[in-house]
Amino acid sequence: MHARLQLELPIVQAPMASSLSSAALAAAVSNAGGLGSIGIRSPAAMRAAFAEARALAPERPLAMGLLLPFTRAAHVRAVVESRPDAVILMAGFSSQFVAQLHDAGLFVIHQIGSRSDAERALRDGADALIAQGIEAGGHVVADEPGASVFPQVLEIAGDKPVLLAGGIATADDVRTALARGAAAVVVGTRYLLTRESGAHPAYQQRILGAQRTLLTTLFGVGWSLKHRVVPNAATDRFCDAKGNIAPWVRWIQRVTEPLIAPFGMLGKKHPPARTQNLFPLFTPTALVEGHSAAGVEYTALYAGESVARIHSIESAFEVTRQLGGRA
Numbered sequence: 427m428h429a430r431l432q433l434e435l436p437i438v439q440a441p442m443a444s445s446l447s448s449a450a451l452a453a454a455v456s457n458a459g460g461l462g463s464i465g466i467r468s469p470a471a472m473r474a475a476f477a478e479a480r481a482l483a484p485e486r487p488l489a490m491g492l493l494l495p496f497t498r499a500a501h502v503r504a505v506v507e508s509r510p511d512a513v514i515l516m517a518g519f520s521s522q523f524v525a526q527l528h529d530a531g532l533f534v535i536h537q538i539g540s541r542s543d544a545e546r547a548l549r550d551g552a553d554a555l556i557a558q559g560i561e562a563g564g565h566v567v568a569d570e571p572g573a574s575v576f577p578q579v580l581e582i583a584g585d586k587p588v589l590l591a592g593g594i595a596t597a598d599d600v601r602t603a604l605a606r607g608a609a610a611v612v613v614g615t616r617y618l619l620t621r622e623s624g625a626h627p628a629y630q631q632r633i634l635g636a637q638r639t640l641l642t643t644l645f646g647v648g649w650s651l652k653h654r655v656v657p658n659a660a661t662d663r664f665c666d667a668k669g670n671i672a673p674w675v676r677w678i679q680r681v682t683e684p685l686i687a688p689f690g691m692l693g694k695k696h697p698p699a700r701t702q703n704l705f706p707l708f709t710p711t712a713l714v715e716g717h718s719a720a721g722v723e724y725t726a727l728y729a730g731e732s733v734a735r736i737h738s739i740e741s742a743f744e745v746t747r748q749l750g751g752r753a
Contacts, residue, residue, distance in 0.1 A: 431487060431512055431533055431554075434459030435750030436604060438556075438589060439742075440614035441465040441491020441514050442564065442728075445714045449475045451622035451742050452489075453482035458746035461610075463489035463514060466496060469504035476508040487511040489535075493565075494518030495649060506530040514556070517567060517651060521550040537591060537612070539568030541578040554587040555579055556612050562592030563615040563730030565653045565710070566641065580607050595732035597751045613749065615730040620742040625712065628719040632656060633729040635737045642669035645708040645726035646679045653710070654730055659723035660708055 437460035441447055445467070452462030452475075462483065464475045472490065479488055489512040490505050502523055505513055513527050516537040527534050528551060536547035537556035544555055557579040559572025568575055572592040580588045587609035594600060594611045603611045618625050619634060636656045642665050643652050655661065665671055713725040740748075 431461070433461055433487060433610065435746060435752065436600065436608075436610035437461070437746050437749050438489070438514075438610050438612045439463050439617050439746075440564070440591065440612050441489060441516075442614060442618070443467070443491075443493060443710075443712075445624035446618065446712055447491075448622055448624045449478035449482060451617060451620065451624070452479040453486075454620075454622050454742035455617070455746050456483040456486035456488050458743040459750060459752070460746045461487050461489050461512065462742075463491050463512075464510075465491045466493050466501065469498075469500040472501065472504045473508055476510065480508075489514055491516065492523070494520055494523070495651075497523065502526050506532070512554075515547075515552075516556075517565060519546055519550055524550045524552065535589070537567065538579070539566070539575060540570070541575075541582065543567065544579040544582060548582070548586065552586070554589065554609070555583055556589045556591050558612075559590070559592030560641070561654075561731040563618075563639070563654045563733070564728040565649075565651045567651070568592070576603075576606065576608065592730060593732050594749070595735045597749055599732070600749050601751070611749075615728075615733050616736060616745055616749070617742055618729065619736050619739050620745055621739060622742045624714045626714055626717055626719065626722070628722040629713040629725075629727055630739060632658070632722050633727055633733050634739065636729065636733050639729055639731055639733065640665065640669040642671065643676070643679070644669075644671050645710050647709045649710050650676075650679050653726060653728060656727040656729045656733065658725075658727055660725075 439455040439462045441463035443465040447465040455462035490510040491514040512533045514535045533553050535554040536552035538544045539558045557576040558568045560568045589610045590603045590608040591612035594613045600611050633656045639654050640657050641654050713721040
């Protein structure tokens with residue numbers, strides 16, 4: 427992909443937040459020839475997870491991801507001390523953090539969803555860009571499909587590598603992206619459906635082969651960025667057919683965001699089952715192993731549009747080799 431980051435396969439695992447992106451998952455992707463990543467959590471937990479992944483995948487490239495709305499100086503220190511091969515930034519901008527990462531000699535990849543955001547990331551000094559399409563799962567910064575965003579970003583990137591995120595589920599998807607000029611692809615939903623994923627089995631089974639996703643802001647208490655999910659009882663009750671939520675729900679989110687934002691993506695627990703969808707106080711926290719399976723009806727079931735083409739749960743190593751055409 428770049429002289430600073432040589433990969434056997436052009437496959438990058440999206441740095442999913444918290445325990446969805448386990449050390450075992452990141453290591454499996456890297457051991458298969460791709461680039462595994464550890465997503466944001468508390469600084470101490472990030473250090474520990476990355477150290478575990480490094481031990482499981484020695485001498486293999488590994489990345490760490492930072493969601494900028496939740497990134498503090500301590501997170502940057504944790505990344506710098508961990509010495510990943512790349513750092514993936516998303517959902518905001520911070521020239522200060524980019525400068526600090528560069529001062530430590532780290533390779534910075536910035537995920538963006540538009541030409542204007544790409545211009546900003548390049549001004550901040552990003553070494554590579556990820557062009558995300560609106561079909562991507564989880565939190566979405568794009569307003570257009572990847573097929574529209576990608577060429578706009580590629581046009582202004584110069585010699586900076588541009589990766590494509592959103593809609594990647596098969597080796598054909600990867601080949602198509604590379605033929606269009608992508609340096610690599612970024613994969614999230616397909617890795618949720620692996621044995622190493624931290625996603626709760628009930629979450630995996632609900633999204634396995636789901637035929638429909640919804641772009642909404644329902645699960646936005648603490649972070650109101652739009653997100654793509656598989657429908658459940660919560661979305662059925664509080665969203666219309668297009669994923670829109672009522673103005674009074676948005677008002678609750680705006681009022682509570684300043685109080686919850688510093689903690690919303692870093693906690694280890696989801697809302698208690700007693701809420702039973704009586705109130706639309708749904709945080710971005712996903713359902714992970716150790717939580718009650720009942721949460722499948724009121725937590726965010728993050729998944730991209732590619733989920734309709736995924737019909738099995740396999741090891742992350744096997745998935746990476748398949749995506750890279752090496753199976």
